[in-house]
Structure formats: C-alpha cells, structure tokens
Amino acid sequence: MSKSTQSTRQILAEHSAAKVNVLTYYLGIYLSILGKVPAIRRVHLFDLMCGEGEYADGRQGSALAGPQQVLRYFTDYPNESLHVTYILNDAGMSDIDPSRRKIDRVEERVSQLVFPATPDGQPRITLHYRALPCDRVMQQAIDRVQRLSAFEEKALLFIDPWGYKDIRIADLRAALVGGQSEVLLFLPTEMMYRFANKAYHDDFSGGEALQQWLKEVFPEQLPRFANVHDFINQLRHRLQNRLEVPYSSRFTLETAGHNTYSLFFFTSNRRGLEKMLEAQWMQDPTAGSGHRLEQTFTLFKPGELENYPAKLVAYLAAAPSRTNEDLLEFGLAEGFLPKHTNEVLRKLQATGRLHVSASDGQNMRKGAFYLNNPDRMVRFSLTS
Incomplete structure (x- = not known):
C-alpha cells in the first residue's frame, strides 16, 4: 500500500512517533529506578487504548514499543527481581486488516518477544490482552491501582484515546489516589482549544463531551486564552488541581497539518516528574516542551523559554x-x-x-x- 493511499489510522505519524519515544524513554528510566528499590516487587503497566502495535509503514506504536522496552530492561538488569504486569487493551477492529481485532494483531507481535526468566526460573512478566470498552478497562485499572501494596507495587497508566469523550476526570483522579500510580494522557488540544468557547457556552451536536470536560476543569468560568499553547498550559495546571496531584508536565506535538496535540503527565512523585522531563528534553533538546516537523522551532509560548x-x-x-x-x-x-x-x-x-x-x-x-x-x-x- 502506498503512502498516498494509507489513512492516518494505518500509519504512525511523526507526532505519534515522538509521543511513543517519550513514553518508551521514560519507561526505561522508570523500570531501572524501581528495580533498584528492594521493597518494590511488582510494576503494573496499562496501555488502555493501545492501537495496532505495528503499523502499515512498519513503525511501532506503544503496544509493541512498550513491551520491547521492558525486554531491554530485563536484558540489561538480569539479576533484578522486579516483576512486570502489562495490560494491553483495545476494543477496536484493525484499520490495517479490517477482518481482525487490533488486540489480536498486538498479541501476535508481542508474543514473539522472548522474555527472560528470573534466576530461579520464574517469569518476569505477565501479559494480559483485552478488548474492552474504555469505561470498563478504566474501571478495572482503577480497581487494581487502588489495591496496590503501599510499599511493594507501582503503576503507570498510558491513556491514548481517539479523542477524549470516553475519558472522565473523576476516573483519572481515582487512578491517582494513593500516590502509587502515574498517568500519561494524550489529548487533541488544538481541537479542544478551537471549540472551547462555543462548547462551554452553547449546546451543539458533538460538543457534549468537550462541554463536560471544560465545565469540570473550569467550573467558575472559561478563561481567555491567548493561543493554543496558553490553553494547554492553563488546562495542565487546572487538571493537576482537579486530579489532586502535586506534579505535572506537558509535552506538545504538532502534526504536518499544524494540528496540536499534548501529552500530559501527572504524578505524586517529584523524581518521576524529573525523569519525565528528561524524556521530554531528549525528544526536544532545544526546549523540552514539544515536537514539530520543523525542528528549528520550539513549542514554548513565544518568549517562554527565554523568560x-x-x-x-x-x-x-x-x-x-x-x-x-x-x-x-x-x-x-x-x-x-x-x-x-x-x-x-x-x-x-x-x-x-x-x-x-x-x-x-x-x-x-x-x-x-x-x-x-x-x-x-x-x-x-x-x-x-
């Protein structure tokens, strides 16, 4: 299939590749740090809308790149006893092979990875493949996170929806209760910014989910936004407040068509924030805040980096x-x-x-x- 006939759902676009790079770099650091803490026995990784795994252009999405990063960790640290539980979920049918489910394609590729055992022969990873709707898998993740042992378990949730209508702020807050978990959330912030004023003040078909989001994040009134980057920054700080966590970051990604997306990170752990910022600066050495096709630009607001x-x-x-x-x-x-x-x-x-x-x-x-x-x-x- 030529690139001209491939849809955006069949290939991994540049901005999506940058998003996966940030995730996998952070995941490598995350595991290497936790593996050195004797008390921590298990890490739970959730990729709740994991996509195709491998795309038509040969690029790897999070569903394949994430497990491969876990394999690299196990290879680099063969004597550490950390166990990983990895939940991969997607309820959709494949856009590359419409006769198959996305999760079946993911399982086929991930099952080819050979994960080493512990020195005493025990498996170091438990993989679960699910095809549940967003609300159901999110509730399962919340239930598991809220049962984490305070000193022995950690969790990282990667949430990459096609839009945001299935994501509830109350669910994100519940997934972060207890301080043992972290959330990476990908949102179409350009579209949210473009329709924010109309959705907040008017009822219109298709605007219900955005209205619900904005009313919960900005309950008093909708602020004025100078531009999309101002919207992203205000959204990040308000979400951090609503999710009741002390730390957050945002990484902005721009498509070839100049649509802006954002990868938000929420955590109760300052070291986690520092390591996520390291991942972002690795992807964007100039500014640490975003990726766009013209690498001579940064995605801080004008003057923000210099200020x-x-x-x-x-x-x-x-x-x-x-x-x-x-x-x-x-x-x-x-x-x-x-x-x-x-x-x-x-x-x-x-x-x-x-x-x-x-x-x-x-x-x-x-x-x-x-x-x-x-x-x-x-x-x-x-x-x-």
Missing part, C-alpha cells in the same frame, strides 16, 4: 532567601531540569548578583548548588 531566567530571578527576589529544595521544585514546575536552573544560577553568581551559603557553615565550591542533594541545605539570595 525562564527572569522568572527564576523574580522567584528569588520574592523572598529573603530560597533553599536548594525550593529552586529544584520551582524549576521542575516550570518544565526545566536541575542543569538548566544551575546554568542560570552560575550566571547570576558570575555577575555578583547571587549570594550562596550552606546551612552547615562549611565552605562551598563555586558553581556547586546542590539542587539534587537532599542531605545538604543551601540558601540563595539576590544581592542588592
């Missing part, structure tokens, strides 16, 4: 002093890694605008700010 130093200075100026813990939290919330915050601090220190002192009274090496060192408290203040 981070000014934002950090304003944050420092708003209090007599800030700790290394404060600055780490601030940078991550803004979408920047510790290395980016360190770079700004070094420039401030080099120009004599920053005073740095350690609470233990010991001397500090110039340029060392200990953002990722919880064992030492460092204080920062701007000089007058």
